[in-house]
Amino acid sequence: MKLSFHGAARSVTGSRHMVELPGCKLLLDCGLFQGRREEALRQNQDLGFDPHSINAVLLSHAHVDHSGALPMLQKHGFTGKVHLTRATADLAELMLEDSARVQVSDCSYVNKKEQRKRKACVRPFYNIDDVRKVVRRFEGTRYGDLIKVAPRVTASFHDAGHILGSATIRVKYTGRGNTTTLLFSGDLGRSNMPILRDPEPPPPCDVLILESTYGDRLHEADxxxxxxxxxxxxxxxxxxxxxxxxxxxxxxxxxxxxxxxxxxxxxxxxxxxxxxxxxxxxxxxxxxxxxxxxxxxxxxxxxxxxxxxxxxxxxxxxxxxxxxxxxxxxxxxxxxxxxxxxxxxxxxxxxxxxxxxxxxxxxxxxxxxxxxxxxxxxxxxxxxxxxxxxxxxxxxxxxxxxxxxSAHADRQDLLAYVRAITPTPSKIFLVHGEERQALSLAAAIQAEHSQVEVTVPHFGSSHEI
Ligand SMILES: [Zn+2]
Missing domain, CATH: 3.40.50.10890 (Rossmann fold)
Structure with a gap:
């Protein structure tokens, strides 16, 4: 198994993680970058990999920093399925349409202003038509169901308690005589928040990709x-x-x-x-x-x-x-x-x-x-x-x-999440957190679990498992 991190690595936007297994490539999330205009433009125009080569996408939830680049993936040659929960399918459709509309209207507003300064025109990354095309690739699933995503690869979605439909995704690869399980936390919610259920306890895994948005902070609990x-x-x-x-x-x-x-x-x-x-x-x-x-x-x-x-x-x-x-x-x-x-x-x-x-x-x-x-x-x-x-x-x-x-777990919740996985995974990758947050959480996890290899991947880095 090889993991590559094409976004939300030492940052919180543009969640895109690639999982390479013998005979198949999966993409966990396909998010839009937000931030400095030029940088966001560059990161959004180039996904960092060839969309043709992706067999399937597994989407954790509908927020655009996780789903917003799906129409670009489709536009540039992706022909596989997008697996997601049924609620995420409905929400993501709305959010992608909205993202397309916002891009069109923001671009025309900026262009009107910049025309006077004779600056180059900005263009939306995609339009409603592109959104409709990728939505046809959605394959909604229920929490807990085991789905086949490629030969010898199954996946299941577990409630992450972050937004409606949000999921932690478990991927299982069965090779000759060995199995490897990977758990991708997506964005984790918090317990006792209104409307949604609490995040489900994590299922066992060999490798964990964990968010770290608030890896260094505690929320006001009361x-x-x-x-x-x-x-x-x-x-x-x-x-x-x-x-x-x-x-x-x-x-x-x-x-x-x-x-x-x-x-x-x-x-x-x-x-x-x-x-x-x-x-x-x-x-x-x-x-x-x-x-x-x-x-x-x-x-x-x-x-x-x-x-x-x-x-x-x-x-x-x-x-x-x-x-x-x-x-x-x-x-x-x-x-x-x-x-x-x-x-x-x-x-x-x-x-x-x-x-x-x-x-x-x-x-x-x-x-x-x-x-x-x-x-x-x-x-x-x-x-x-x-x-x-x-x-x-x-x-x-x-x-x-x-x-x-906040809809995100804090430092204590994240540490408790790792503790709840038995046996402890052998490798943990911390994503979706700014450097300070991710490094601080890495140190805390390492202090509790000395045998675990904890990595805070850099943008664009690849790791053999
Ligand atoms: Zn989110």
Missing amino acids: RAVMKQQALDLLNHAKLHKSKIIVPAFAVGRTQELVMRIKELVGEGRLDPIPIYIDSPMASRVTDVFRRHPECYDEETTKTFTVSGDLFASRYIHFVSSPEESMRLNNMKGPCVIISASGMCEGGRVVHHLKHAIQDEANVIVFVGFQAEHTLGRKLVEGWDVVPIFGVPTRRRAKVVTFNGF
């Missing part, structure tokens, strides 16, 4: 603290007539945040303020949630049966048309606007930031991880002037980060 933070923020908004802008992936954190606010209102601790979910995807995503009750935890299953719609309420407005979205720009607070993309790299949220960022009454709230070089990261780091659509813009709005809403 739900009460998280709720109090949300309450303080909303009261601040009322008092100062603030706009609260929440850049969030359309899936996962958006639904969770809405649930938390609904809980506060339900408990009589908060007078409702208008919440605008400004994402053309949001209601379609909610439909996908409705179609996949097999992914819910017990509490959510009950709520859905009793009250019908988990996300509906008189003060929650789903915004779909661009005109409605633009009206929010001139609207006065207090209000909450939840909009994609989560790292402010494109989409409607950038327009909301452009209009709200210069007013000190406003607050920008981050609920998800912000990759290096993204606009989101610059804001989290406290930059006073940030580029918005290439224009340096003064930030006067306050920026806060709610780590408690």
Whole structure:
């Protein structure tokens, strides 16, 4: 077995890992790079391998940094199947379509601006047609089913508790007289989070590829603290007539945040303020949630049966048309606007930031991880002037980060995950984490399991197993 890492190696974006077995090549995830424009362009145009040579893709979940380069793979000659859970199949279709739309509109916006400076045109990586073609290759599976992906190679998907449909993938190769099992964690969620079930305990494996997003950090564990933070923020908004802008992936954190606010209102601790979910995807995503009750935890299953719609309420407005979205720009607070993309790299949220960022009454709230070089990261780091659509813009709005809403396991969860694998795997590769996070986790794993070979692979590196 040979592993090569073509993305999310000492970084968190563009998850692409290749597994070479006798007679077959598999790709674990096929994600889009996000970050510095030129670098992202280069990494996205060249996948780092020949798409013709890939027999099958195994996709851990629908987030675009894991799925967003699938249409390019198809465009450049991939003819195999994409194996994924059924919920991921439905979600990924929406997210890829959205990614194509966002690329088209961002490119035309940038081109309009840069035409004046006579700069070269930027082009979207793919369009809706390319998305439709790759979606035809989707082969949805259920959690736990054993599927054949190539001769002598089987795979199974196990609930990773990260977003709807997310999975940890186990690949088993049976050669002459020997078997090798590989476990790819995908992105791991956390226990006791709303809507989704907890991550499944890991099945046994010889080799583990483990995410390390928060390899060096511990989350605020207390739900009460998280709720109090949300309450303080909303009261601040009322008092100062603030706009609260929440850049969030359309899936996962958006639904969770809405649930938390609904809980506060339900408990009589908060007078409702208008919440605008400004994402053309949001209601379609909610439909996908409705179609996949097999992914819910017990509490959510009950709520859905009793009250019908988990996300509906008189003060929650789903915004779909661009005109409605633009009206929010001139609207006065207090209000909450939840909009994609989560790292402010494109989409409607950038327009909301452009209009709200210069007013000190406003607050920008981050609920998800912000990759290096993204606009989101610059804001989290406290930059006073940030580029918005290439224009340096003064930030006067306050920026806060709610780590408690993270959909990722923290250092303690990751160490517990490794401990739960019996017997301990002989090799562990740490991916999907910035260098500091990954190296710190590697040292901690090594200290606990001295016999294990722990590697933090470099971008483009290959490893014989
Ligand atoms: Zn993810």
